Amino acid sequence: MSLHLLGTSLVAPMASGEGEGFHAPTPEEFYWPIFGSGDWTFTRPMAVFGLSVILISWALIALTKKAAIVPGKGQWLVEQAYDFVRNGLARDIIGSKEFLRFVPLLFSLFVVILVNNLFGIIPPIQYPTMSRIAFPIALTLVVYVVYHIAGMRKKGVGHYLTGMIPKGLPKPIYVLMIPLEYAQFFLIRPLTLALRLFGNMFAGHMLLLLFVMGGEYMLLHGGIGLKITSIGSFAMALIFTAFEALIQFLQAYIFTLLAATYISDAISEEH
Amino acid sequence: MSGSDEEPLTPLQRKDSGHPGNQNPPMWDALSYVLAGPLTFGIPAYLLDRWLGTSWIVLPGVLIGMAVSLYAVWVRYGRG
Structure with a gap:
């Protein structure tokens, strides 16, 4: 509102x-309100997010139900995505001792963010859910709670808090480093994690909107010169749609990568 | 998977054991360090300014914050 x-x-x-x-x-x-009003409005991003959850659940169950040793196309795709998160992200960053219990979280995060981002350029939907700040904040909260609790359970609260400060620096510098490191771990990391995803999706969608709406305006309301230049605007919209696809994948990857890094930081023994 | 009482390791798990985690945070995280300094020292400096009715504390606050940020980035990423 x-x-x-x-x-x-x-x-x-x-x-x-x-x-x-x-x-x-x-x-x-x-x-984009659909129905309801005020704080209880049901909006388009909610519908898109719901759709993504249904779609992902259906796809993951359907494609892996008849798991075969020689995988079909669908199973191969799911296995590639899973392998990418499990081995490429979780095991490499968290380490093989403890990574397995975080794989479900990281895989879910990756797939949910990727699908919701890609919805930004898939024609009938064309709405990147993560361009509404509440969605990245909710995902970040999950990561925030997980990495702090994982760290505190592994090391104990006191050891966890002292472990955040790098050791072996000149003494006077700790006066400045201690507030910085605590701000970093408790405030700045979740802030940047949520804002990075939100900002990328918001700005990218805005850019596409600008090119498409500008092109449409020039085509429908402009003189002959503007009608011709509108081709350029639509071409830019197409080029940036391809560019967006890249960014959408990249942002899903970065969010998962940083989530894994924060978990790894929280549970690793030394710094 | 089943067949034994004590759940033997799969070949993949056996190969995995001993794979260390990555100790250095990736470069993407350096951004949050660069923001952390000016915010951590700039905001208290700004509030101090408001409280004392002055206007000169916020500048050194932000500058010190930037310096500490760069130092922290060096500590995390530059020492190898």
């Missing part, structure tokens, strides 16, 4: 200044 108002207040001065001209996309474009 408040974001909705923020969006209108942002667009109001621009609209009055330009009169009947082109309206650039605003954060308002991301607010």
Whole structure:
């Protein structure tokens, strides 16, 4: 609701200044109520997220139900994704002693974020769920609770807290390093983890919206010169859609990578 | 999987045992260190300014924060 108002207040001065001209996309474009009102509105990202969960569950169950030693195409795909997270991320970063119990979490995070990101460019859906800040915050909270609890259970609270500070530095520097390291572990890491995913998805979707809406405006409302240049705008939209696909994969990877790193940091013995 | 009482290791697990974790955080995490310094020292400095009614503390606060950030990045990533 408040974001909705923020969006209108942002667009109001621009609209009055330009009169009947082109309206650039605003954060308002991301607010899509379906039914309900106020704090209990059911919105499009909720529907998309629900759809992603149903789709992922169905795909994972259906494709691995008849697991064969020589895998079919679907099973091969699932195995590749699982292998990528299990061996490429979890085992390499956390280490083979303790990584197995974190693999389900990391694999779920990776698949949920990847599918929701890719929804940003898949035609009938075209909405990256993670461009609404609440979704990255929720995922980050899960990671935050897991790595702190894993660290405290492994080392005990006191040892866990002292283990965060790097050892062997000159004494006076600890006056500055101790507040920095605690801020880093308890505030900045979750903050950047959520904001990085949110910002990338938000900005990418905004960019695509701008190219498509700009192209449409030039094509429908412009003179002959603008109609021709609108081709460029649509071409840019296509190019950036491909570019977005890359970023969407990369961000799912980075989120999972950092989650694994934080867990590894929390449970590793020395620094 | 079954067939024995004490669940023997699979070949993969046996091969795995002894694979160490990666001790150095990846470069993607350096960003949070770079942000951590100015925020940790800049925000208290700003609040101190508000409290005392001055306006000069926030600048050294942010600068010291930046310096500590760079030092922390060096400690984590640069020492090998």
